[in-house]
Amino acid sequence: MRSPALLTPLQTAVLAFLILTGPSLQCASPRGSGRRLRMGNRTPLVYKQHVPNVSENTLGASGLAEGRINKEDPRFKKLVTNDNPDIIFRDEEGDGSDRIMTQRCKDKLKILAISVMNTWQGVKLRVTEAWDDDGHHAKDSLHYEGRAVDITTSDKDRAKYGMLAKLAVEAGFDWVYFESRGHIHCSVKSDSSAAIKIGGCFPPLATVYTEHRGTINMEDLRVGEKVLSLMADGVLGYSEVVSFLDRDDKRTGMYFSITTRDLRTITLTDKHLIYTSTTNSSSIESYVANYAQTVQVGQFVLINDNNSEPRPSQVTNVTSHTLSGVYAPLTYDGTIVVNGVVTSCYGIINSERIAHLSCSPFRWMHTISKYIPFISRDTEQDGIHWYAEFLYSVGRIFLSPDLLYIV
Template identity: 50%
Template sequence: MIAACSQRLVHSVAFVILLLSGLTLSCGPGPRLISQRKHKKTSPFVLKQHVPNVSEYTLGASGQPDGPIKRGDPRFQDLVENHDSNVIFRDEERDGSDRIMSKRCKDKLEALAIKVMNQWPGSPPETPPVKVRVKEAWDDNLLHGETSLHYEGRAVDVATSDRDRSKLGTLARLAVEAGFDWVEYESHGHIHCSVQSDSSAAIKNGGCFNGESTVRLSDGKTRTMAEIQVGDHVMSMRSDGVIEYSEIIAFMDRDDNGYGLFYTLHTETGESITLTAKHLVYIVNQNMSLTIDRMDAVFAESVEEGQFLLIGERDSIRLSQVTAVTVETRRGIYAPLTKHGTIVVDDIVASCYAFIDNIVIAHAAFAPMRAYHDISQFLPSYTWSVDNNDTSVATPTGMHWYANVLYTVGRTLFSKDTLYVH
């Protein structure tokens, strides 16, 4: 039995490696483009246009300011320096401040740099590709508006290395595609881009439920996300659409004290589910007879009023129409993984996965974790304790290492339309 499970683990790992490696195209030496999908036409911004079409400081954009960060502030240690060779920094102050920014801002700026070089590749080596040029990033001199996100390293003002102002409208569109949370064609000289705070759990963890969300156990009891443990059997949905209880084999993420930006989807029959923006939930677009081929797994942030959620009952599934979507910050970050890859939360069927809006790929990517869980059932178990009287095992917290690896790979492979490789 152990040998069979080991073979299954090897096959699962090999499948995921082939699956991920198949998403890129290799070619000969020198600069090249690795394309995952056809390049989309961009619609340039016009002066003063911003996306999303809300205030920069709203939850749906970059969120409220946390306050200026000075060099002596403990929060300054959380900022990073950007030394990406694909980005040009003006560094007008001659103190390196234009390289200082939040981790999220750095990530999005580097994604934008790739997109800019793909948009205007030039003809190396005679004509080098156009690069993104940072005119302003972190500002500790308080030269911007009273609540500017530049003071927190959460904003950058960018242009192109060739100083061609006719490219600014397209540059703004590329910044949106790169994942900046708010982008404005602010002036004739630059584009203003900003991001949410790194402290937002919705950014760090991607797909989670709130601690107050409830699940149904196989013994008929109801527990909150904060109460369930690995080994519990919770209501879920099989791949063929049948309601069944599935074992929790791990927590991909768990943080009792973490805060995140959560979307709550409300239905006409009183149910509601609360989850982060990039968490997958099942919907049906029309209230007709329910079949597997009519179900779609979509990000919570993309669910619209009028669509239908799947309501999981003891032995059946019914539909209930979405009547409202609300957004708020809540405490508690929980991402349980069941063997089925689905879970019924607050009576609504959801996926255990996030970020990749393809259930088949997501479920396959976690096959090694399921295989390891099966193997571990036949291995000796050990109990660790801090003293002779304590034999308890603390509930793991933080992001699971395997989920973190997949999240990192996923951001690299799936968050960009194309990758520019030297």
């Protein structure tokens, strides 16, 4: 792995400029006018819908319950008190228990509170239930561990609750459920869960189609090879692999497998971006980049049929499971066809525009290195690439909270 110290001051300045101005440039297409890239659509959740579409206590959502926490439990000291003035706490018990939760839950509520105020003028987020030890919930309820909250808006306008649930999904809650007409239920993984450390990746046995070697497994792909991708003009072509943003054949990740009516199955991590549409449209403009965990049966993804243009295929099944090995190749065009399904190279950041723009200096250096001998090219590395780590660290400071998934 190359050290960041090898960057020249000029390279660092260019990189910093693009990162810091990213939020102000997000409305401009970084790849020309041929393909319009958009953020995920804001479709409200409907009554009894939950995201992701798996059970709460599974690894694909908030994970297994770790046991009830009472005030005498040593784990109680690890819970935190939420005193956010932008959140209204019901506190019907009168003991402040509705303010007690895990740090991860507190972080997600902070993001959600900002989104609520930005969406509805004069309205705040309201928490009606958080940590609880009164035994009124199901045996394995995550309320007993401070990992779940029940929320409404401060005006108690039930017409807003579907959108409130959608905002909670965007805020990064690991499971969101439009549970009743009177509230939305949200929960998070345990603070100690390794699953929250995985970004946007593919498993080692995922397949890609290369220009010269045909179909190969992801684990056999190398930097410098060209793979089938979606180009800026909306047609399929070959794009060069610039680097691997993450590569580890031993690390275990939580994956979602999305199967289509044409029996194409793509497997990718929950916060990896994939293009979806609610309509059976072949127009690229109809597709938006959304987190894999939000994909629902009935939506459409783009697949490759050995033609120059991708076509839609309806999602028929979504499952989750753990697999060993994580691979995140970055192509020059920021897209890649995996197992015959068109997807993005990016994850964590819920805006492909910003993600693609932020990687521009990296792609430029890769191109320049072909012509200038003293500039070293990126080579195979294990673990998360230093550039990806840097982008995430800077993004936590400068990106708006609804765009970056905070782990």
